[in-house]
Amino acid sequence: MLDQAYAARYINVARMLWNASEGNPSGIPAHYLAHLDHTWDDGDISLVRCLDRFDCSEEVTDLDLEEAIELLGKVNPEDWPDINNIETISIDDLLFDSEEEEVKNYTESEHELSEKVEKVLTHCIESVFGEKIAKVRTVNGKYFTKNGQYGQDSDGSFKGSFEYNGYKFSFQIYPDESGWSVSYRLNPESLDSLPPIPPDEGKQEVQERRNRNKGWR
Numbered sequence: 001m002l003d004q005a006y007a008a009r010y011i012n013v014a015r016m017l018w019n020a021s022e023g024n025p026s027g028i029p030a031h032y033l034a035h036l037d038h039t040w041d042d043g044d045i046s047l048v049r050c051l052d053r054f055d056c057s058e059e060v061t062d063l064d065l066e067e068a069i070e071l072l073g074k075v076n077p078e079d080w081p082d083i084n085n086i087e088t089i090s091i092d093d094l095l096f097d098s099e100e101e102e103v104k105n106y107t108e109s110e111h112e113l114s115e116k117v118e119k120v121l122t123h124c125i126e127s128v129f130g131e132k133i134a135k136v137r138t139v140n141g142k143y144f145t146k147n148g149q150y151g152q153d154s155d156g157s158f159k160g161s162f163e164y165n166g167y168k169f170s171f172q173i174y175p176d177e178s179g180w181s182v183s184y185r186l187n188p189e190s191l192d193s194l195p196p197i198p199p200d201e202g203k204q205e206v207q208e209r210r211n212r213n214k215g216w217r
Contacts, residue, residue, distance in 0.1 A: 006038045027062035047072040117150040128182040135163045
């Protein structure tokens, strides 16, 4: 449970602290960074509390920063010096090393391409949804395949489903005048599993199910 709770919040907390630092992460208070400390059940650790020691070039984007935070969220302590001995962490080097590892282990196959598509769509949806999501799949709940153009329709949009806290959502990622937009909605079967909405105070009538569907028709 502690691992799940940490995984669900650490990226958002780190991003908030980074933005609040306005380009000077070394000024982030230590007691704020202490909330990002975590040891996983399998012995891995998080180095996100070293956010105040991040060093990056001006070209690093918000997406690069988030990827670096995610890479440091769970690492083998044997691969790193003691956290107190880490002076700086280069985001550029971290991302470069990650790409090198991906290239080294990469073999061109439909399954691996499907996983890459799923990862890209996951990051895209999470940037709008604001929480970690799971099981990004096609509309029918299948893995993305080449035959299905990896979830992309002829109009350029991506459609599919994802899960969050046991609830299933439908999503669409589509190009528009400003770039790309993301929309999502709770699926009807998940809507049915939501707990009943309590009646308003002073009303004796129990709200009917149709009131909970308002806005989803």
